[in-house]
Amino acid sequence: MANFTEQSEMMQADAVTLPPARDTLERRVFRTTVVVLATAAAAYVIWLLVDLLLLLFACALVSLILLTVTRVIRRNARLPFAAALTLAVLGLLGLIVGASWFFGATLQGEFAELATRLPSAWANLQPRLRTSPVGSAILDQAQALAPSGQTIVNAATTALAAVGGALSGLAIVLVGGLYLAAQPTLYSVGLLRMVPARAQKTAAETLDAISESLRNWLKGQALGMLFVGVGTGLGLWLVGVPAAWAIGLVAGLAEFVPYAGIIVAGIPAVVLAFGQGTDTGLWTIGVLIAVQQLQGNLVMPLLQNRMVDLPPAITIFGIIAAGILFGVAGVLLATPLTIVVLVLVRRLYLGEDKHEVLSGGGDAAEAAQPDATNRAG
Template identity: 40%
Template sequence: MTPRAQDGPDSLVRYVQKVLIAVAVAALALLAFHWRHVFLLAFGAMLVALVLRSVADPIRRRTPLSAGASLGVAVLGAAVILVALAWFVGAQVMRQLNQLGVVLPAAWDIAQRQIGAFAAGRWLLGRLHDATGAPIAGLGPLAGRIGHATGVGVQAIGEFVVVLVAGVYFAAQPRLYRDGLLKLAPPSWRARLTAAVDACAASLRKWLLGAGVAMLAMGALTTIGAMLLGLPAPVALGLLSGLAEFVPIVGAVVAAVPGVLLAATLGPMTVVWTVVFYVAIHQFEGQLLIPLIQRRVVAVPPALTLFSVVGFGVLFGVTGVVFATPLAVVVLVLIRRLYLHEGEEAPVEA
């Protein structure tokens, strides 16, 4: 059979178009992968914008101020709070963080000797030695760096400033950036995508509210508990615990390590009570605090939270771990809105 004459040129044109589209999609995917850190910074700026809008919108509704003036009040209020915190507790926190940096290496050495007093402990230390490929004592300086976790480099400070400034811009004109991004989609998809993006924003606002409450609660509880146990640098331990709460499950484990190491400098019984304390407050969090919060905010299934931390950590590194849960919220909402065709009233829950 001979192909029809009119099929030749048209088929070739369609084939070339499909190849060009495939190449363009692959190039965009490669570009997105190389720019993934930039996209995560933009996502962080979006979270900042949502926080600012969550404060500015109630001000606009309850006062005669315009949208821009309300946002200005929200930004000014946030700046005043941050400066006040830095003025009143910043020096104490930095002093205690520096104390952690000095005490933690010695605490690790003491904990190592206490663990090595038992056969199971010696086996565990041996396995840890094999896993690290270095002497266990070499982990002391690494433990000391935990106390300097907030001492970031120039690049990290610059990125933090970019996120804050971009967040203010996003909060000032959210529709401008949202609509500009959605113009890249085909016209027939824009209505559904707009509704999905708005649903993501609403869900992220609820999640941020719940995360903020949990961070404040866990930071306060850890500080009080560390004071009662007599641990060094209780405020710094509370700060680390509160910040680590932004990364569920993994953050709780990481935040407990400095407290347990510091307890080792005060004796075995203090270690036992410190472990009991951390287990107790996280049981309180998981069994009482989080269920109360999730009645009003977005709930992400625990297994999905854990796998999102691992998955986004593999894809994006440390920044992906930090933003894993809000990214999981976005993915859940997009799946339910665009794939399952669920309505806006459908909650994101287990």
């Protein structure tokens, strides 16, 4: 399975050299006008099709996951590509089905317990909040924000429609990702043919850097999600929070959006814990903080060799920007989209080569600094 750079080299070897065309002022003016109009029209069309493009990007991520697993299988079992891809798909499906069967009954019971205990835990927490001015202010704000009956009905209807749309979108993403993974050469060559011949090498190296950066991010993110899910579930179970493993599962899945797992899981966990008692609530807050700190200061640094160098501030503002521009889908895909933008900036604007982008660029910059100093001296 060739990468983009190899495809570009083969295409250039097969290309036929044409004699240069005579360039005139009229030709240049016409060409510039066409380029400006085409760029404006393309930008408008892209904005209209932004939801479709996000769906296509999600399909590409699924394809990248399947191709990564396929590569591992081919390297260890030396199977043909089709057989390795089939094993990868069946293995991932078997893992999902097996985990659902093994943990399904337990998690179903815990989610039911969570839905039952949350209202009573909130009712028990309200008298304690009334004992302090800060708690009373929080409770008044929460009650002021409480929706009316008609609002709840409208929200439920909207939520059901959103769930249906999300399920259909998920099916499209999975099927589309499988089609992309089944014929990667076909789509990579087609993408490169849309680029002028003189820029194909640069485009191919940039696409290789993007795919490798996304692959590294997916590996590290999967391990980070596993740590947050297991760490949160285990910690809450030890301090006696009800439905601890269900909350841990939510935290792990939500961690696909960086920093979201602890926040999403923290609200029901704290409400349930303080419903059990003040000590349990304080221990729960300690567990959530400990998991977040361990992930940020121990786990993620250990995984840096598996992930692209993405500063936390850029990650946070990338999530906010994607949410404002593209809504919920933008939030879910914000981090990989930020990685793509960062790689494009470093390759096309800063002029770094593919190896500098994949290595983080820090070592290359440090190595180049003494040389520049010596030349200046």
